Amino acid sequence: MIYGYCRCSTNESKQDITRQERDLKALGVTDKNNIYKEYESGTKLNRIELQRLLDKVKEGDTIVSTEVSRITRSTKQLCEIIEFAKNKHIKLVLGTFVVDCTKDLDPMTEGMLKMMGVFSELERNMISQRVKSGVANARAKGKIVGRPTLTIKDIPQKVVDMYDLYRNGTISKTDYAKICNISRPTLDKYLQLIKEG
Numbered sequence: 001m002i003y004g005y006c007r008c009s010t011n012e013s014k015q016d017i018t019r020q021e022r023d024l025k026a027l028g029v030t031d032k033n034n035i036y037k038e039y040e041s042g043t044k045l046n047r048i049e050l051q052r053l054l055d056k057v058k059e060g061d062t063i064v065s066t067e068v069s070r071i072t073r074s075t076k077q078l079c080e081i082i083e084f085a086k087n088k089h090i091k092l093v094l095g096t097f098v099v100d101c102t103k104d105l106d107p108m109t110e111g112m113l114k115m116m117g118v119f120s121e122l123e124r125n126m127i128s129q130r131v132k133s134g135v136a137n138a139r140a141k142g143k144i145v146g147r148p149t150l151t152i153k154d155i156p157q158k159v160v161d162m163y164d165l166y167r168n169g170t171i172s173k174t175d176y177a178k179i180c181n182i183s184r185p186t187l188d189k190y191l192q193l194i195k196e197g
């Protein structure tokens with residue numbers, strides 16, 4: 001079975017994940033039900049959809065992602081995923097880079113993959129450093145930095161309409177977020193406001 005994994009760091013209103021979905025289909029993930037989508041930082045270790053995917057795969061299966069940085073931006077986690085792939089005897093396809101762990105993984109391929117992980121983590125750290133520098137510069141100029149304060153008026157009507165179904169246990173929090181087409185962290189913020197309001 002061929003599975004796909006795509007990820008963006010921020011929520012669906014800020015980043016479009018459909019390009020990755022199209023690329024995954026071009027890389028052989030023909031069943032859209034086998035594509036696991038996530039809006040989380042690549043440095044976060046406990047990602048729900050990635051874990052669901054890892055729990056699902058069996059020996060001989062393939063996991064496809066458009067590039068290493070979509071799977072993870074942590075070199076440590078990438079090494080853990082490589083070990084997982086070797087133990088499960090699965091294939092990893094990361095864009096044009098194929099890591100076939102259904103047979104013994106040659107040291108050169110493993111080394112190249114780990115180097116790609118190092119560069120992915122380095123890129124993320126450099127972006128983070130530039131953002132911090134930009135924020136410090138804006139604050140020094142007296143600008144207000146950060147997201148505006150969220151109020152109960154900012155909660156989408158669909159979230160409000162579905163709240164009773166969630167509260168009485170008819171739907172789970174995961175289903176609630178999917179129905180409202182928002183991420184779990186965003187839903188948590190809205191729920192906190194509803195409880196406080």
